[in-house]
Amino acid sequence: MAQSLAWKIGGDQGEGIDSTGDVVGTVASRLGYYIYGYKHFSSRIKGGHTHYTVRLSAQPVLAPEPEVHVLVALTQETIDRNVAGLVAGGPVIADAAFKPQLPDGANAQLIEIPLTQIARAIGAPVVRNMVTVGASAALLGLPLEAFAKYVEEKFGRKGAVTVAQNVQALEQGYRFVAEHPDVKTRYALPEATPGKRYLMTGNDTLALGALGAGCRLMAAYPITPATDIMETLAGLFPKYGGAICQMEDELAAVTMVIGAGYAGARAMTATSGPGFSLMQEGIGLASVAEIPAVIVDTQRVGPSTGMPTKTEQSDLMSAVFGGHGEGERIVLTPGTAVQAFEDGYEAFNLAERYQCPVIILSDLGLAQWVQTVENLPYERLTIDRGQIVGAEETAALEAEFLRYRVTEDGISPRTLPGTPKGQYLATGVEHAQTGKVSEDPQNRAAQTEKRRRKLEPLREREGVVLADGVEGAEVAVVCFGSTIGAVDEAVADLRGRGLKVGRVQLRQAWPLPAEQLGRALGDARKVLFVEQNQTGELRGLARLQGLEDERFASLLKYDGTLLLPQEIVEQILTLVLKEEV
Amino acid sequence: MEVTLQDYRTQEKSWWCPGCGDFGVLAAMQKALVNLNIAPHEVAIVAGIGCSGKIGNYINSYNIHVVHGRTLPSALGVKMANRELLVIAAGGDGDGFAIGMNHFVHAVRRNINVKYIVMDNHIYGLTKGQNSPTSDTGQKVKATPHGNVESPVRPLSLALSAGATFVAQGFSSNQAQLARLIEDAIRHPGFAFVNTLSPCVTYNKINTYDFYKQTLTNLDEDPDYRSDNRGAAIAKVLEKEELVTGLIYRDPNSVPYEQAMPGFAEAPLAGRDIRLGSADFEELLEHYR
The missing domain is CATH 3.40.50.920 (Rossmann fold)
Incomplete structure (x- = not known):
């Protein structure tokens, strides 16, 4: 009995690979298995080889499986490119319609199923992939009923006919394998206990963390692999009174967030390498003017355009030291979807408490691949808005409000625009305690040391x-x-x-x-x-x-x-x- | 309480050259705010980089002085965070029409609810006299000793053709008109662009006070000019090579960006109870089962 199995479907982009993988992952998750789902895709929309692997395990998993146990091939290219990654003698499900062939020397068992023909007979060519799901269930040792139940739920709104067609497709695929006299490999996983589990990517959880922390503004420019964050929040924000501003570039996105942070909103932007490079000057402004801002950099292969759909962790230095001058910032590095939730939430607390930019350094592997999430700690997290000077305090002021007062811990309480007698200038130019421009050497040293000092305690953060x-x-x-x-x-x-x-x-x-x-x-x-x-x-x-x-x-x-x-x-x-x- | 000019003044000594047109723009802004009785804490001014960007040192409102060229996106952020604030973006022609040109066109087309006052001196002052995007063709400066070979940006026709809902131009010497135009801009629900001809007395020997006094046509004094017709407005500014002052165009049906945004909160975001409860999360997570 295997502890973990990897199922892979491959074909051309646009053939429903993602949605088919989601069905297998979701049903297995509901059955109680831990899932890690990862894809290979290219920077194009239609055509080009793509595949999606779903790893199922009785134990928590957050990494790929070295070999694949079941390969579903919708094209000959899928077989050619992926058969070498199959376990010895493993099954390849392929559509008889394209006359699949195993390459010479391949150690695999080809199971030709007339997928297209079955789907046509059912009266819905679109259910072709569902036939492969049924066949896969039989190979993986997963109960067909669980898939049928999911299909009823998922397609219920589309009507009884659609549901029946999909269930039929599942059944026929399942039966084809179950009744096939020659199928050598049938897997079994240890029985799992269904629980309160979710299938989420780091982008999903990060977006929810931000929403939970009260982020109600996001400015962004679409870029792989960060765009999901924007799209997720775009769907949710109207209900919670928030707004997404899709900006003309990342220069605009980051400075919009800074303007919003200055005015007291919890605002964020999310990008990847190329956009992150453009944001560096803005991040410096947030550092020196001590304005809260949350910036997500979902790393991909760089430099320049690099490989937009492939993973890398090469922005660490630019996250920490990017931009000119020595602009202090906080850089968080979540590793799991749960941690991306925590950091997506906590980044806003840190940004407001320490009045600085907070960069959440994610990476494509975390951002885009689904994993089983058991406990999002939303009950444990609380909101901390930092030191804000209210109208009662400013009313008692006898002199000008000192926004950048040099304090022992380096944190200077701020007013929010709209507060009477709290006006000040926030500027990227070096400034005196009032905020007004200053070139005085002693003041320069005091202000820049203050900005560094305030973050020092974070070295011992728990x-x-x-x-x-x-x-x-x-x-x-x-x-x-x-x-x-x-x-x-x-x-x-x-x-x-x-x-x-x-x-x-x-x-x-x-x-x-x-x-x-x-x-x-x-x-x-x-x-x-x-x-x-x-x-x-x-x-x-x-x-x-x-x-x-x-x-x-x-x-x-x-x-x-x-x-x-x-x-x-x-x-x-x-x-x-x-x-x- | 009655707002006075004193409320808008600061103790800072100006870094501008004596005679700079920007003094006139600053004074007109302060007058407009006083005339409309808007308290300083209700105003946020977002300034760009350049001589004009120093304006925040001299006006006692909330001020944010940002990265070169990013005045308008920063201003959008302030407005979205707190739509009760009057948000004024102010900067120069380099900030707005060179490094920040991209944002200008997009701010126009979004109709963000920001009043944008450009102090247009047709020159880069703070870097000591290079051509700006509004400099005349042929202008000789140290960086173009044989004369500027480029054509200038035409800010008014650009804004009009990009769909601006409010376009005006003032002259820093004509205080009364400029203050009135800024007041109109503040009242306008949406993006209001006030280009101000603000001479640089140190580096620009072409676009001087005298030059403007001799060449400007005041459309506010033209009884035949109507400011509610975009096509006519474009024709007029083209005919006059943009050497006009007054209210050039105003769209009476303007809907500001934040108002067009579905479901967007009306109250300032800073003051809202932002915490989500467990029930909210349970509901959100259902989508991922």
């Missing part, structure tokens, strides 16, 4: 260095972002082999909690930084902050594909073996 099993470990893995899924799975694998392996996940890249990180690494004999970039940006950042020693090593992946648990396992085994020699 929950930003998540360590597990590092004490006495042979190897401790350090990671940030979506690779936590692969890291955790690799760590569990190695522990299963009797190796002491720990891991540390970093949830905040700036201010870097360097001392916390150093403490967390404890007495681990080796430290492996796992990053999806070519230069080891996190390790470099740690070095800049005084963390580097002979224990450190790096695993870097930068080909645009998701990191596999097995790649980490191999690297760690190599490290340990080297040590023993």
Whole structure:
């Protein structure tokens, strides 16, 4: 019995690959399995090979499976390109209509089903993919009834005929495999317990986190892989009194958010690398004028246009140090959908408490691939609007309001426009405590030190260095972002082999909690930084902050594909073996 | 309480050159705000970069002085956050028609509820005298010693053709008219563009006070001119090569952006109870089952 199975459907873009994958993922999730669903797609709308893999597991999973157990091929290209990734002898479901063939030497079993013909006979060519779902259910050992029930729910509004056609398609596909005399492989997963589970991407949860935190304005320019955030909120905002402004570019998007933050709204923008580069000047303004702003950078392969639909973690340095001058900001690095929710929420509290830009550094792997979400901590999170000076206080002022008062903790209480006697100038020019422009050297030093000082306590913020099993470990893995899924799975694998392996996940890249990180690494004999970039940006950042020693090593992946648990396992085994020699 | 000019003044000494047209624009803005009895805390002025961008130092309202060229998107953010505020964007011709041109056209077409006052001196002043996008063809400056080979942007016809719902032009020397135009702009529900001819006495030797006094036509004094016809307005500004002052066009049916936005809250966002309860989340999550 397998602990986890991977089902993959492939075809041309525009053939309903996504919706078919969603059906399999959703039904398996309802049956109680943990899901991780990931896709291969290109920057085009119709045509071009695409595939969608749904990993089903009895245990939580947040990483790809190295091999596929069932391949559904809607085109010959799907077979040609994906059959090598199949488990030995694994089944390939293919439409007899395109006369599928296995390439020479392929170790697989081709199950030709007259998909198109069955769909036509049912009277609805569109149910072709549903036939493959039925066939897949039989191969994966999943109950057909669960699929039928989902179809009734999903297509109920379209009428009884549509439901019946889809159920028929499911049944015929299922029966074809079940009654097929030659099908060699039939899988089974351990029985699962259905629970309150949701299938969500990091973009989904981040959007809900922002909404939950009271974000009611978003300005954005469409860009893969961040656009879902904007589209999700565009659907929800009208009900909650919010608005999306689709701007003419990212320069406008970030400065719109800054204007809104100045005026007291919780506002955000979301972008990816190219747009993030354009936003840097605006981020500097928010730093120096101490204006709350939340900016999501959903990283993809860069620089320039890079590979828009592939994953990478190469914006870390530009998130932390981007733009001219030394503009202080907070950089959060969520790794799971639940963490993206937490950060999508907490970013607004941090932005208002510390009056600065907060960058949520997501990545394509987190942003776009669905995962099982069990508990979104919405009851635990609370809203903190920071230090705001109200009308009663300003009424008592005898002199001009000092917006940028130099305080011990560096935080200067602010007024919101509309508050009588609270007027001030917020400017990207260096300014005196009043906000008015100043070139006085002493003032410059005092103001820039104040802006740096206010963020210092964040180095000891709780929950930003998540360590597990590092004490006495042979190897401790350090990671940030979506690779936590692969890291955790690799760590569990190695522990299963009797190796002491720990891991540390970093949830905040700036201010870097360097001392916390150093403490967390404890007495681990080796430290492996796992990053999806070519230069080891996190390790470099740690070095800049005084963390580097002979224990450190790096695993870097930068080909645009998701990191596999097995790649980490191999690297760690190599490290340990080297040590023993 | 009666608002006075004193309420809008600050203690700052001006960095502008003596005789700069921007003094006149500042004074007209202050007068307009006083005439309409708007309290300083109800006003947010968003300024760009350049000589004119320093205006926020000299006017005692809420002020935000932003990144070069991004005056209008920042102003949109302020207005969307709190639509009870009067939001005025102010900047120069470089800020508005070079680095920020993109935003100008989009602000026009969105009809954002911002009053946009451009202090147009046809030159880059703060970088010491280079041609701006409104500089005349042929103008010789240090960066174009053989003369400007480009054609100038025509801000009025540009705004009109992009669909602006309010277009006016003033001259910083004609205080009474400029103040009145700014008052009209403030009353207009939507994007109100007031281009002001504001001479640079240091670097622009062509577009001087005398030049404008000799060449400007005051449309407000023309009994035959009607400001409710876009086509006629475009024809007039083309005919006069934009050397006009007065209210050029006003759309009486203007609907501001924030009002057109479906479901958007009317109360200032800052003051709203923004927390979502568990029931809200349960409902939102149903979509992902």
